[in-house]
Amino acid sequence: MSEQRPTLAELRQRIDKIDQDIHQLINQRAVCAQQVAEVKKAEDPTIKSFYRPEREAQVLQMVMQRNQGPLAGETVARLFREIMSACLALESPLNIAFLGPNGTFTHAAALKHFGHAALTQPLATIDEVFREVEAGSVNYGVVPVENSSEGVVNHTLDCFMASSLKIIGEVELRIHQNLLVAKGTQIKHISRIYSHQQSLAQCRKWLDAHFPKVERVAVSSNAEAARMVKSEWHSAAIAGETAAELYDLTILHANIEDNPNNTTRFLIIGTEEVPASGDDKTSLIVAAHNEAGALYHILEPFYRHNISLTRIETRPAQNDIWSYVFFIDFEGHQQQPHVKVVLDEIKARVREMRILGSYPKAVL
Numbered sequence: 001m002s003e004q005r006p007t008l009a010e011l012r013q014r015i016d017k018i019d020q021d022i023h024q025l026i027n028q029r030a031v032c033a034q035q036v037a038e039v040k041k042a043e044d045p046t047i048k049s050f051y052r053p054e055r056e057a058q059v060l061q062m063v064m065q066r067n068q069g070p071l072a073g074e075t076v077a078r079l080f081r082e083i084m085s086a087c088l089a090l091e092s093p094l095n096i097a098f099l100g101p102n103g104t105f106t107h108a109a110a111l112k113h114f115g116h117a118a119l120t121q122p123l124a125t126i127d128e129v130f131r132e133v134e135a136g137s138v139n140y141g142v143v144p145v146e147n148s149s150e151g152v153v154n155h156t157l158d159c160f161m162a163s164s165l166k167i168i169g170e171v172e173l174r175i176h177q178n179l180l181v182a183k184g185t186q187i188k189h190i191s192r193i194y195s196h197q198q199s200l201a202q203c204r205k206w207l208d209a210h211f212p213k214v215e216r217v218a219v220s221s222n223a224e225a226a227r228m229v230k231s232e233w234h235s236a237a238i239a240g241e242t243a244a245e246l247y248d249l250t251i252l253h254a255n256i257e258d259n260p261n262n263t264t265r266f267l268i269i270g271t272e273e274v275p276a277s278g279d280d281k282t283s284l285i286v287a288a289h290n291e292a293g294a295l296y297h298i299l300e301p302f303y304r305h306n307i308s309l310t311r312i313e314t315r316p317a318q319n320d321i322w323s324y325v326f327f328i329d330f331e332g333h334q335q336q337p338h339v340k341v342v343l344d345e346i347k348a349r350v351r352e353m354r355i356l357g358s359y360p361k362a363v364l
């Protein structure tokens with residue numbers, strides 16, 4: 001005889017029992033995290049941050065590797081992200097500054113990286129985020145660095161030239177843009193569309209097709225655009241879902257970005273160096289000599305030691321109008337012997353080299 005399908009009541013009973021077990025286990029985990037805090041304090045009584053980026057990356061990587069479904073690896077990793085965030089808050093909550101206002105993609109990146117138990121503080125400019133982290137009034141900062149369709153955020157790179165802060169992590173965020181309006185606004189009412197200029201650019205073709213005659217107004221951030229349309233019944237904003245939720249706006253059209261793979265990369269900045277996680281990146285600033293083949297001399301050791309570059313950007317040096325500096329990201333950690341060899345070789349070939357940091361590759 002075939003087995004009978006369980007009833008709804010039986011399945012719910014089973015779920016209740018599983019929830020009870022998960023609940024108990026999460027609290028057991030939290031107690032372990034509290035004990036970890038005691039060990040860390042005993043090792044270093046002046047400890048300022050209990051956050052361990054390399055360990056968090058390893059925990060998330062293990063979650064992804066052992067996952068057998070039916071839930072997707074990323075979905076389960078996001079749940080563990082929040083569990084770790086809550087456990088860390090028990091040790092001591094993290095203060096995170098980000099390029100605000102609330103509701104921007106940088107806000108979403110900060111929450112994606114640190115989870116919702118972190119205390120987040122919006123700041124008006126990238127310089128201010130650097131300054132607050134340098135001053136020690138927050139533990140870490142989050143700033144945008146490059147967008148897959150609009151390119152690099154030059155201002156962030158320039159801030160590194162004038163700062164001794166380190167990169168301690170990276171976040172990649174799929175950017176979905178939406179057309180938002182205040183409750184009651186209809187498409188026929190819209191005479192103006194506000195957004196940050198990068199977001200307007202990311203939706204250019206969609207806007208040309210759907211609103212060719214409507215005025216496009218660039219404002220300081222997407223979240224600011226969302227805030228403005230809250231009280232303007234004839235306007236719309238282009239912004240992410242976080243801004244729609246924050247300002248209680250209606251999404252008239254979702255996912256209006258021209259490139260469906262539109263991704264923005266953000267950097268986490270701090271003051272400490274991060275030990276190797278096993279899957280890391282390193283970022284450098286290099287000022288080359290003004291001579292033929294200067295870039296070749298910098299890149300050649302990477303080729304010879306079989307190290308993959310993930311990005312290279314050029315910026316004018318701030319102290320010498322005819323010179324350029326290179327921002328180089330590559331795979332590996334500065335503590336690995338083959339990376340050390342390459343870094344020593346490059347250092348001997350350039351005017352100046354600064355390691356911005358080695359940090360775990362984005363897991364989520």
Ligand SMILES: O=C(O)C(=O)C[C@]1(C(=O)O)C=C[C@@H](O)C=C1
Pocket residue numbers: 033036037050051052053055056059083084085087088091
């Ligand atoms: O392993 C640690 O060092 C912990 O503090 C525990 C834990 C975790 O919950 O797994 C919490 C915070 C750290 O950032 C890393 C991991």
